[in-house]
Amino acid sequence: MKTTRRYGKKADLALTMWVKLARAATTFGHMTGENIRSFGLTQPQFGALECLGHLGPMTIGELCRKHLVSGGNMTVVVDNLQKEGYVERIPSPTDRRSVLVQLTPKGRKLFESIFSEHARFITSLAGVLSEPEQKELSRLLKKLGTSLAKGAM
Amino acid sequence: MKTTRRYGKKADLALTMWVKLARAATTFGHMTGENIRSFGLTQPQFGALECLGHLGPMTIGELCRKHLVSGGNMTVVVDNLQKEGYVERIPSPTDRRSVLVQLTPKGRKLFESIFSEHARFITSLAGVLSEPEQKELSRLLKKLGTSLAKGAM
DNA sequence: TTTGAATAATTTAAATTTGAACAATAACTC
DNA sequence: GAGTTATTGTTCAAATTTAAATTATTCAAA
Numbered sequence: 588m589k590t591t592r593r594y595g596k597k598a599d600l601a602l603t604m605w606v607k608l609a610r611a612a613t614t615f616g617h618m619t620g621e622n623i624r625s626f627g628l629t630q631p632q633f634g635a636l637e638c639l640g641h642l643g644p645m646t647i648g649e650l651c652r653k654h655l656v657s658g659g660n661m662t663v664v665v666d667n668l669q670k671e672g673y674v675e676r677i678p679s680p681t682d683r684r685s686v687l688v689q690l691t692p693k694g695r696k697l698f699e700s701i702f703s704e705h706a707r708f709i710t711s712l713a714g715v716l717s718e719p720e721q722k723e724l725s726r727l728l729k730k731l732g733t734s735l736a737k738g739a740m
Numbered sequence: 741m742k743t744t745r746r747y748g749k750k751a752d753l754a755l756t757m758w759v760k761l762a763r764a765a766t767t768f769g770h771m772t773g774e775n776i777r778s779f780g781l782t783q784p785q786f787g788a789l790e791c792l793g794h795l796g797p798m799t800i801g802e803l804c805r806k807h808l809v810s811g812g813n814m815t816v817v818v819d820n821l822q823k824e825g826y827v828e829r830i831p832s833p834t835d836r837r838s839v840l841v842q843l844t845p846k847g848r849k850l851f852e853s854i855f856s857e858h859a860r861f862i863t864s865l866a867g868v869l870s871e872p873e874q875k876e877l878s879r880l881l882k883k884l885g886t887s888l889a890k891g892a893m
Numbered sequence: 894t895t896t897g898a899a900t901a902a903t904t905t906a907a908a909t910t911t912g913a914a915c916a917a918t919a920a921c922t923c
Numbered sequence: 924g925a926g927t928t929a930t931t932g933t934t935c936a937a938a939t940t941t942a943a944a945t946t947a948t949t950c951a952a953a
Binding site: 646647648658659661662679682683684685686 | 930931932933934935
Protein backbone atom coordinates (compact mmCIF):
# COMPACT_ATOMS: atom_id res chain seq x y z
CA MET A 588 0.00 0.00 0.00
CA LYS A 589 2.39 2.65 -1.18
CA THR A 590 0.69 5.98 -0.87
CA THR A 591 1.90 9.16 -2.49
CA ARG A 592 3.76 11.63 -0.37
CA ARG A 593 1.11 13.99 0.81
CA TYR A 594 2.55 15.58 3.89
CA GLY A 595 6.29 15.12 3.44
CA LYS A 596 8.48 12.12 3.99
CA LYS A 597 8.69 12.39 7.77
CA ALA A 598 4.98 12.84 8.23
CA ASP A 599 4.11 9.92 5.97
CA LEU A 600 6.50 7.73 7.87
CA ALA A 601 4.90 8.71 11.17
CA LEU A 602 1.35 8.38 9.87
CA THR A 603 1.79 4.90 8.45
CA MET A 604 3.55 3.83 11.64
CA TRP A 605 0.60 5.01 13.68
CA VAL A 606 -1.89 3.17 11.45
CA LYS A 607 0.07 -0.05 11.70
CA LEU A 608 0.42 0.32 15.45
CA ALA A 609 -3.32 0.76 15.88
CA ARG A 610 -4.17 -2.11 13.56
CA ALA A 611 -1.70 -4.56 15.06
CA ALA A 612 -2.81 -3.75 18.59
CA THR A 613 -6.49 -4.04 17.71
CA THR A 614 -6.05 -7.32 15.84
CA PHE A 615 -3.94 -8.79 18.61
CA GLY A 616 -6.51 -7.57 21.11
CA HIS A 617 -9.43 -9.13 19.25
CA MET A 618 -7.71 -12.49 19.14
CA THR A 619 -6.60 -12.57 22.75
CA GLY A 620 -10.05 -11.26 23.70
CA GLU A 621 -11.68 -14.28 22.10
CA ASN A 622 -9.37 -16.59 23.98
CA ILE A 623 -10.07 -14.77 27.23
CA ARG A 624 -13.83 -14.88 26.77
CA SER A 625 -13.54 -18.64 26.53
CA PHE A 626 -12.44 -18.48 30.17
CA GLY A 627 -15.60 -16.57 31.08
CA LEU A 628 -13.77 -13.28 31.64
CA THR A 629 -13.69 -9.95 29.85
CA GLN A 630 -10.39 -8.54 28.70
CA PRO A 631 -10.11 -5.92 31.46
CA GLN A 632 -11.13 -8.47 34.06
CA PHE A 633 -8.42 -10.78 32.84
CA GLY A 634 -5.91 -7.94 32.87
CA ALA A 635 -6.66 -7.10 36.47
CA LEU A 636 -6.56 -10.76 37.47
CA GLU A 637 -3.20 -11.14 35.80
CA CYS A 638 -1.75 -8.09 37.53
CA LEU A 639 -2.92 -9.27 40.93
CA GLY A 640 -1.74 -12.81 40.25
CA HIS A 641 1.73 -11.83 39.20
CA LEU A 642 2.38 -8.75 41.30
CA GLY A 643 0.27 -9.36 44.40
CA PRO A 644 -2.35 -7.14 46.06
CA MET A 645 -2.46 -3.54 44.90
CA THR A 646 -4.75 -0.52 45.03
CA ILE A 647 -7.40 0.41 42.48
CA GLY A 648 -5.23 3.36 41.48
CA GLU A 649 -2.26 1.15 40.71
CA LEU A 650 -4.45 -1.09 38.58
CA CYS A 651 -5.66 2.01 36.72
CA ARG A 652 -2.15 3.19 35.99
CA LYS A 653 -1.03 -0.24 34.83
CA HIS A 654 -3.90 -0.54 32.39
CA LEU A 655 -4.22 3.13 31.44
CA VAL A 656 -7.93 3.25 32.17
CA SER A 657 -10.05 5.63 34.22
CA GLY A 658 -10.80 5.14 37.89
CA GLY A 659 -14.51 4.82 37.33
CA ASN A 660 -13.88 1.99 34.94
CA MET A 661 -11.57 0.06 37.24
CA THR A 662 -14.06 0.35 40.08
CA VAL A 663 -16.61 -1.46 37.90
CA VAL A 664 -14.12 -4.09 36.73
CA VAL A 665 -13.16 -4.87 40.33
CA ASP A 666 -16.84 -4.83 41.34
CA ASN A 667 -17.58 -7.52 38.77
CA LEU A 668 -14.59 -9.64 39.72
CA GLN A 669 -15.69 -9.31 43.32
CA LYS A 670 -19.25 -10.41 42.48
CA GLU A 671 -17.79 -13.55 40.92
CA GLY A 672 -15.76 -14.11 44.07
CA TYR A 673 -12.37 -13.83 42.37
CA VAL A 674 -11.06 -10.81 44.31
CA GLU A 675 -11.71 -9.03 47.59
CA ARG A 676 -11.25 -5.46 48.75
CA ILE A 677 -9.34 -4.92 51.97
CA PRO A 678 -8.66 -1.53 53.55
CA SER A 679 -5.12 -0.30 53.12
CA PRO A 680 -3.25 -0.40 56.46
CA THR A 681 -1.28 2.76 55.63
CA ASP A 682 -3.81 5.01 53.88
CA ARG A 683 -7.45 5.06 54.84
CA ARG A 684 -8.46 6.44 51.45
CA SER A 685 -6.99 3.45 49.66
CA VAL A 686 -8.37 0.01 49.07
CA LEU A 687 -6.20 -2.98 48.38
CA VAL A 688 -7.51 -5.54 45.92
CA GLN A 689 -6.30 -9.10 46.24
CA LEU A 690 -7.13 -12.47 44.77
CA THR A 691 -9.31 -14.80 46.78
CA PRO A 692 -8.31 -18.48 46.84
CA LYS A 693 -10.92 -19.01 44.14
CA GLY A 694 -9.39 -16.19 42.10
CA ARG A 695 -5.89 -17.56 42.48
CA LYS A 696 -7.08 -20.97 41.45
CA LEU A 697 -8.67 -19.54 38.31
CA PHE A 698 -5.59 -17.49 37.56
CA GLU A 699 -3.30 -20.46 37.86
CA SER A 700 -5.53 -22.70 35.83
CA ILE A 701 -5.88 -20.34 32.88
CA PHE A 702 -2.79 -18.20 32.67
CA SER A 703 -0.36 -20.79 31.38
CA GLU A 704 -2.83 -21.70 28.64
CA HIS A 705 -3.18 -18.03 27.82
CA ALA A 706 0.59 -17.66 27.73
CA ARG A 707 0.79 -20.52 25.25
CA PHE A 708 -1.81 -18.83 23.09
CA ILE A 709 0.01 -15.48 23.11
CA THR A 710 3.26 -17.27 22.35
CA SER A 711 1.76 -18.99 19.33
CA LEU A 712 0.39 -15.68 18.03
CA ALA A 713 3.72 -13.95 18.50
CA GLY A 714 5.40 -16.81 16.68
CA VAL A 715 4.84 -15.08 13.35
CA LEU A 716 7.87 -13.00 14.33
CA SER A 717 11.27 -14.50 15.01
CA GLU A 718 12.72 -14.11 18.49
CA PRO A 719 15.13 -11.35 17.47
CA GLU A 720 12.26 -9.58 15.76
CA GLN A 721 10.14 -9.82 18.88
CA LYS A 722 13.00 -8.42 20.94
CA GLU A 723 13.47 -5.53 18.56
CA LEU A 724 9.75 -4.82 18.40
CA SER A 725 9.58 -4.81 22.20
CA ARG A 726 12.48 -2.42 22.40
CA LEU A 727 10.99 0.01 19.91
CA LEU A 728 7.53 -0.12 21.45
CA LYS A 729 8.96 0.46 24.89
CA LYS A 730 10.96 3.42 23.68
CA LEU A 731 7.93 4.86 21.94
CA GLY A 732 5.57 4.24 24.83
CA THR A 733 7.76 5.52 27.60
CA SER A 734 8.90 8.58 25.68
CA LEU A 735 5.30 9.52 24.97
CA ALA A 736 4.24 8.97 28.57
CA LYS A 737 7.15 11.06 29.83
CA GLY A 738 6.46 13.82 27.35
CA ALA A 739 2.90 14.03 28.60
CA MET A 740 3.94 14.94 32.17
CA MET B 741 11.23 -4.25 34.72
CA LYS B 742 13.02 -7.54 34.46
CA THR B 743 10.61 -10.24 35.50
CA THR B 744 11.62 -13.74 36.36
CA ARG B 745 11.04 -16.43 33.80
CA ARG B 746 7.68 -17.85 34.68
CA TYR B 747 6.46 -19.47 31.52
CA GLY B 748 9.64 -20.11 29.58
CA LYS B 749 11.81 -17.79 27.56
CA LYS B 750 9.63 -17.73 24.45
CA ALA B 751 6.43 -17.09 26.36
CA ASP B 752 7.95 -14.29 28.42
CA LEU B 753 9.22 -12.65 25.27
CA ALA B 754 5.77 -12.84 23.70
CA LEU B 755 3.98 -11.66 26.83
CA THR B 756 6.14 -8.59 27.36
CA MET B 757 5.83 -7.75 23.68
CA TRP B 758 2.07 -7.88 23.94
CA VAL B 759 2.05 -5.64 27.02
CA LYS B 760 4.28 -3.08 25.35
CA LEU B 761 2.18 -3.16 22.19
CA ALA B 762 -1.00 -2.51 24.14
CA ARG B 763 0.56 0.26 26.22
CA ALA B 764 2.18 2.06 23.32
CA ALA B 765 -1.00 1.94 21.25
CA THR B 766 -3.14 3.15 24.14
CA THR B 767 -0.77 5.98 25.04
CA PHE B 768 -0.44 7.06 21.43
CA GLY B 769 -4.22 6.85 21.11
CA HIS B 770 -4.82 8.99 24.20
CA MET B 771 -2.54 11.70 22.93
CA THR B 772 -3.87 11.81 19.39
CA GLY B 773 -7.38 11.62 20.84
CA GLU B 774 -6.80 14.82 22.80
CA ASN B 775 -5.56 16.54 19.68
CA ILE B 776 -8.55 15.31 17.71
CA ARG B 777 -11.04 16.45 20.33
CA SER B 778 -9.62 19.93 19.96
CA PHE B 779 -11.04 19.82 16.43
CA GLY B 780 -14.50 18.96 17.80
CA LEU B 781 -14.37 15.35 16.60
CA THR B 782 -14.15 11.98 18.29
CA GLN B 783 -11.39 9.58 17.35
CA PRO B 784 -13.57 7.27 15.25
CA GLN B 785 -15.20 10.24 13.56
CA PHE B 786 -11.79 11.57 12.65
CA GLY B 787 -10.72 8.16 11.41
CA ALA B 788 -13.69 7.91 9.07
CA LEU B 789 -13.21 11.47 7.86
CA GLU B 790 -9.57 10.73 7.12
CA CYS B 791 -10.40 7.58 5.18
CA LEU B 792 -12.99 9.35 3.08
CA GLY B 793 -10.73 12.34 2.55
CA HIS B 794 -7.76 10.33 1.40
CA LEU B 795 -9.40 7.41 -0.36
CA GLY B 796 -12.69 8.86 -1.59
CA PRO B 797 -16.25 7.62 -1.12
CA MET B 798 -16.65 4.11 0.23
CA THR B 799 -19.27 1.88 1.84
CA ILE B 800 -19.93 1.50 5.53
CA GLY B 801 -18.54 -2.01 5.31
CA GLU B 802 -15.25 -0.81 3.90
CA LEU B 803 -14.97 1.74 6.68
CA CYS B 804 -15.60 -1.06 9.17
CA ARG B 805 -12.88 -3.25 7.76
CA LYS B 806 -10.38 -0.39 7.65
CA HIS B 807 -10.98 0.47 11.28
CA LEU B 808 -11.67 -3.02 12.59
CA VAL B 809 -14.90 -2.04 14.28
CA SER B 810 -18.38 -3.53 14.18
CA GLY B 811 -20.99 -2.48 11.67
CA GLY B 812 -23.36 -1.18 14.30
CA ASN B 813 -20.66 1.09 15.53
CA MET B 814 -19.78 2.52 12.14
CA THR B 815 -23.45 3.19 11.44
CA VAL B 816 -23.54 5.42 14.51
CA VAL B 817 -20.25 7.13 13.68
CA VAL B 818 -21.49 7.96 10.18
CA ASP B 819 -24.85 9.04 11.61
CA ASN B 820 -23.11 11.57 13.81
CA LEU B 821 -20.86 12.85 11.05
CA GLN B 822 -23.96 13.19 8.89
CA LYS B 823 -25.80 15.14 11.61
CA GLU B 824 -22.91 17.60 11.64
CA GLY B 825 -23.14 17.85 7.86
CA TYR B 826 -19.66 16.48 7.19
CA VAL B 827 -20.69 13.41 5.16
CA GLU B 828 -23.66 12.20 3.16
CA ARG B 829 -25.02 8.76 2.28
CA ILE B 830 -25.68 8.00 -1.35
CA PRO B 831 -27.07 4.71 -2.66
CA SER B 832 -24.48 2.48 -4.31
CA PRO B 833 -25.07 2.34 -8.06
CA THR B 834 -23.99 -1.29 -8.27
CA ASP B 835 -25.48 -2.89 -5.14
CA ARG B 836 -28.74 -1.79 -3.71
CA ARG B 837 -27.85 -3.17 -0.29
CA SER B 838 -24.84 -0.89 -0.04
CA VAL B 839 -24.57 2.75 0.88
CA LEU B 840 -21.70 4.93 -0.18
CA VAL B 841 -20.48 7.51 2.28
CA GLN B 842 -18.77 10.60 0.93
CA LEU B 843 -17.57 13.93 2.27
CA THR B 844 -19.75 16.95 1.77
CA PRO B 845 -18.02 20.18 0.74
CA LYS B 846 -18.19 21.17 4.41
CA GLY B 847 -16.60 17.85 5.37
CA ARG B 848 -13.84 18.22 2.82
CA LYS B 849 -13.15 21.72 4.01
CA LEU B 850 -12.85 20.52 7.60
CA PHE B 851 -10.67 17.61 6.55
CA GLU B 852 -8.31 19.84 4.63
CA SER B 853 -8.13 22.42 7.36
CA ILE B 854 -7.27 20.00 10.15
CA PHE B 855 -5.42 17.06 8.68
CA SER B 856 -2.12 18.71 7.99
CA GLU B 857 -2.07 20.04 11.56
CA HIS B 858 -2.85 16.55 12.79
CA ALA B 859 -0.07 15.14 10.61
CA ARG B 860 2.36 17.58 12.19
CA PHE B 861 1.25 16.50 15.63
CA ILE B 862 1.67 12.79 14.84
CA THR B 863 5.06 13.52 13.34
CA SER B 864 6.22 15.30 16.44
CA LEU B 865 5.06 12.40 18.63
CA ALA B 866 6.79 9.86 16.42
CA GLY B 867 9.94 11.95 16.59
CA VAL B 868 11.03 10.15 19.76
CA LEU B 869 12.15 7.42 17.36
CA SER B 870 14.70 7.97 14.63
CA GLU B 871 13.59 7.53 11.05
CA PRO B 872 15.26 4.12 10.66
CA GLU B 873 13.64 3.06 13.92
CA GLN B 874 10.24 4.19 12.67
CA LYS B 875 10.74 2.23 9.47
CA GLU B 876 11.74 -0.88 11.34
CA LEU B 877 8.85 -0.53 13.76
CA SER B 878 6.43 -0.14 10.86
CA ARG B 879 7.83 -3.21 9.17
CA LEU B 880 7.53 -5.37 12.28
CA LEU B 881 4.04 -4.13 13.11
CA LYS B 882 2.90 -4.75 9.58
CA LYS B 883 4.30 -8.24 9.61
CA LEU B 884 2.67 -8.96 12.96
CA GLY B 885 -0.66 -7.44 12.02
CA THR B 886 -1.02 -9.01 8.61
CA SER B 887 0.12 -12.43 9.76
CA LEU B 888 -2.41 -12.40 12.57
CA ALA B 889 -5.21 -11.24 10.29
CA LYS B 890 -4.36 -13.90 7.74
CA GLY B 891 -4.18 -16.60 10.36
CA ALA B 892 -7.67 -15.67 11.49
CA MET B 893 -9.25 -16.43 8.15
C1' DT C 894 -35.91 -20.16 -11.87
C1' DT C 895 -36.50 -20.76 -7.59
C1' DT C 896 -34.75 -22.03 -3.27
C1' DG C 897 -31.26 -21.29 0.04
C1' DA C 898 -27.11 -19.23 1.74
C1' DA C 899 -24.44 -15.11 2.14
C1' DT C 900 -23.86 -10.14 2.52
C1' DA C 901 -24.98 -4.90 3.68
C1' DA C 902 -26.72 -1.93 6.69
C1' DT C 903 -29.58 -0.85 10.60
C1' DT C 904 -31.73 -1.44 15.03
C1' DT C 905 -31.87 -2.83 19.74
C1' DA C 906 -30.26 -4.11 24.33
C1' DA C 907 -26.48 -4.68 27.11
C1' DA C 908 -21.74 -3.93 28.42
C1' DT C 909 -17.78 -0.94 28.55
C1' DT C 910 -15.61 3.33 29.13
C1' DT C 911 -15.07 8.00 30.09
C1' DG C 912 -15.28 12.46 32.49
C1' DA C 913 -17.14 15.17 36.01
C1' DA C 914 -18.90 15.64 40.56
C1' DC C 915 -18.38 14.08 45.14
C1' DA C 916 -16.83 12.47 49.92
C1' DA C 917 -13.13 11.05 52.70
C1' DT C 918 -8.50 11.27 53.80
C1' DA C 919 -3.75 12.80 53.35
C1' DA C 920 -0.06 16.12 52.57
C1' DC C 921 1.58 20.59 52.49
C1' DT C 922 2.18 25.58 53.82
C1' DC C 923 2.03 29.33 56.58
C1' DG D 924 -1.93 23.57 64.43
C1' DA D 925 -5.41 25.65 60.80
C1' DG D 926 -6.46 26.02 56.38
C1' DT D 927 -5.56 25.00 51.76
C1' DT D 928 -4.47 21.79 48.15
C1' DA D 929 -4.02 16.90 46.36
C1' DT D 930 -5.16 12.30 46.14
C1' DT D 931 -8.22 8.03 46.51
C1' DG D 932 -12.10 5.69 45.35
C1' DT D 933 -17.00 5.87 44.14
C1' DT D 934 -21.15 7.39 41.74
C1' DC D 935 -23.64 9.21 37.98
C1' DA D 936 -24.84 10.51 33.26
C1' DA D 937 -23.47 10.33 28.70
C1' DA D 938 -20.93 8.44 24.87
C1' DT D 939 -18.91 4.42 22.69
C1' DT D 940 -18.85 -0.23 21.40
C1' DT D 941 -20.33 -4.79 20.74
C1' DA D 942 -23.20 -8.80 19.58
C1' DA D 943 -27.49 -10.46 18.16
C1' DA D 944 -31.73 -9.89 15.68
C1' DT D 945 -33.87 -7.82 11.52
C1' DT D 946 -34.62 -6.32 6.81
C1' DA D 947 -33.32 -6.04 2.21
C1' DT D 948 -30.67 -7.53 -1.43
C1' DT D 949 -27.40 -10.40 -4.03
C1' DC D 950 -25.25 -14.70 -5.26
C1' DA D 951 -25.12 -19.61 -6.13
C1' DA D 952 -26.77 -24.21 -6.92
C1' DA D 953 -29.95 -27.50 -8.13
